Amino acid sequence: MSLFTSSAASAASPSIGSIPASSIPAPTGNGVMTVKVMNGTNGAYSDSQIYWGVLGINPDTGRWSYLDLNGNLQPISTALNDAPGHLTKNGANYANIYHKISDAPWVSLPRITSGRMFLCVGSPCYIKTYDNGFAGPDINNPTDPNLNVYFDFVEFTVDATGYHGNTTRVDGFGFPIQHRLVNKAGNYDKTVGELESETxxxxxxxxxxxxxxxxxxxxxxxxxxxxxxxxxxxxxxxxxxxxxxxxxxxxxxxxxxxxxxxxxxxxxxxxxxxxxxxxxxxxxxxxxxxxxxxxxxxxxxxxxSIDRLAYGFAYDDVNNQAAYLEVGDPKGLIIRVAW
Incomplete structure (x- = not known):
């Protein structure tokens, strides 16, 4: 897979801390907070080549759902794999639950349980959806369609007690990620993930x-x-x-x-x-x-990693060593895809 090269390739990508907390917009509709995915690839990929999609459980319905650009959780199903605009790879169809960075600067995020934001660079990920769940990338499967896709993910839940989320290296490393959480009161603004100085x-x-x-x-x-x-x-x-x-x-x-x-x-x-x-x-x-x-x-x-915090194995949160953030009054979530 070749990398996209632009005239801005030599220019440094914006830092995740360069966005003033005061500029984070308020959510709309049922949104609790807003989310932004940033391009930190230093010109290796354009905004239209970085894909992201959120899958999780809608706490109001108990249904597995995906987040649309309007901040609504849409139920997933087996039929979604063949719906208009679906993805196809190696003769198989997959649900298209993705957005590009270029599609919107901010998206509202409602309450969601067991949420996972898939980040895919150069190509979307290929995930089968079903009426009662989904089949994510399986790097142990030699025929998995995502083996030759650059992907990573962030995990989170947004509930009545706030935002709870983390980056994770429990299964592997696709590319550097920074994960910033800001609250409404203005007394919480923290970032975890790989150091921005790392490529x-x-x-x-x-x-x-x-x-x-x-x-x-x-x-x-x-x-x-x-x-x-x-x-x-x-x-x-x-x-x-x-x-x-x-x-x-x-x-x-x-x-x-x-x-x-x-x-x-x-x-x-x-x-x-x-x-x-x-x-x-x-x-x-x-x-x-x-x-x-x-x-x-x-x-x-x-x-x-920032502050030496990382999820290197399943219980790396013991003694507060994991790249984990939570706050009761979340305002904004910023995810930076680096390269």
Whole structure:
């Protein structure tokens, strides 16, 4: 896939903090807050080549829905895959629930449960919708139509207690993302995600140079599209690093990376991934990832993220280490797609 090049390619992309909080517009209709997706690709892609779409549960109806440009949640269905304007790839049809950055500067966001904003660069993502849910990208499926699509996502819920959301590296890394949340009272304005000084190519290079040998192939197995999480690479059952945590824990390496099965207790899973399981203080951040075996994939994202906060594995929120934001009176959400 070739990259779009424009005459502005040498110009720096706007910072996510360059938008004054006072300029965030009020939502319309049933909106609780407004959302903006920013182009931070430094000219690699135009605004019309960056796609985003929100899927989640409408709390008023209990139906899985997608967000339209008017800020309304429209119910999804199996029929949506064949509706006018649908997407097609490899002879199969997919629902078109996407917008381009160029379509609108801000969109109202109503209350939504288990919301996921898919971010797709150069091409939309290909997601099958059904009457009772959807089938998102599956990077373990060798025939998944999204394997050669640059994509990432942000997760959030907007409910009666406010906005709760995060960026995540639990499954992989597609491109740098910054996630900014501003409140109405004017006393909350925070950003998480990868550092804006990082580039996608730079992160791939740094990853190869900084992680131990066991973790290096995670950046090559699905290159150039993504760096995958350990469980999706050589640490899966039957693979060369399937017993990586043997000798440090009697739990399976797969359960540890997934925080599943015997490692389903959040604090235990976090302590093993961070290699502090045998320490007396599991909350001492300065001791995290000091020795092997440890989740050096997760460590890498902490090392290259704002305030060293990242969701490198499922329970990385233990001891407040995740790239997570929440506020009771949300005004605006700004997502910057970087490159």
């Amino acid at each position: 996608r190519a730079g992160l791939f290079s740094k990853y190869a140079n900084e992680v131990p040998s066991e973790f290096k192939s995670l950046a090559t197995v699905q290159a150039p599209y993504r760096i995958v999480a350990p469980i999706h690479g050589s640490f899966a059952a039957g693979r060369e690093n399937a017993n990586y945590f043997a000798g440090y824990s009697n739990l399976s390496t797969q359960d540890i990376f997934r925080c599943d099965g015997g490692a389903s207790d959040p604090r235990t899973c976090a302590a093993i991934n961070r290699h502090v399981y045998n320490d007396s203080d599991w909350n001492n951040v300065s001791n995290y990832y000091k020795a092997a075996p440890a989740n050096y994939y997760a460590k890498f994202w902490h090392d290259h």
